[in-house]
Amino acid sequence: MQLASNPQTGKGVVAGIVSLDMPISQTGPFRSMVEKLLVLPEYRNMGVAKRLMTKLEEVALGAGRPLILLDTVTGSPAELVYPKLGYTFVGVIPDYGISPKDGSLGGATLFYMDLRRGNQE
Template identity: 60%
Template sequence: MTLPNPILYDPSRHKPLLSQLASIHASCILQDGTLASFIPTRQKTGRLTIDHLKLVNFWLAYNQQVEEGSRAIVLQFADESEEVVAGVVSLYMPGTETGPFRSEVHKLLVSPQHRFKGIARRLMGRLEEVARESGRGLVMLDTTIGSGAELVYPKLGYIVFGDVPKYGIHPLTGELVDERWFYKDLRG
């Protein structure tokens, strides 16, 4: 089955999908150990969980930023019905007079059920279109060294510009992990 084109998140249409985005976010943390803002808690049963409401509130804040114009969110649906989200990525466009051309990629997350279909590439392609259209052609991002994402970004033309040791806490092991920073200049 062919995937539909990724689309821009529209708060008036897509806000009911925030629970799905929260679930994808949680699954990437819990299954992959993705460094994505939250650390799970261990239940008495030993099972790791993340408070779903906390994740929904995180995405509600992103929704607010979309409404304010400082963020764009790109959605990849599993099919034309636009009922099941397969992946998501956001572009943060900070309000700065000294760098109105800069943007940052946040939360490239692909549902484990929909991986190895080129979704990350599709999402990033659409995100780059949005960056160009918004005059935000200097795109920066970061990812944990040793993660699968670290291998994806160079294939998409992103250039490493530095590493930060002991940048964050791994959500599953509690160990400090190193972060790698990338950029891509779409302005030329």
């Protein structure tokens, strides 16, 4: 959770959230997955996602889960954000999920970061 100060009220607000999934796996106990990254529209482009992901990476490393995987909707702004945060593009799965907006099928774009090796493009 990332806190920021509301410029009008001066009070603290939750400006963004992210969650990290650490599923039980015999073959990949070092893997983790980003499940949700969301920043309130009025706090976007202020480095909130960057701070959230930096904290998430610290947590993943501390939990022994340094191989971080994530997917995002193909064509969404987030597809451009993750490479800027150091994530490596893996590929696109077409027709991966149902859009909550209109029920249409959309693709998923996959990324990863391996904190054991540093970022490798």
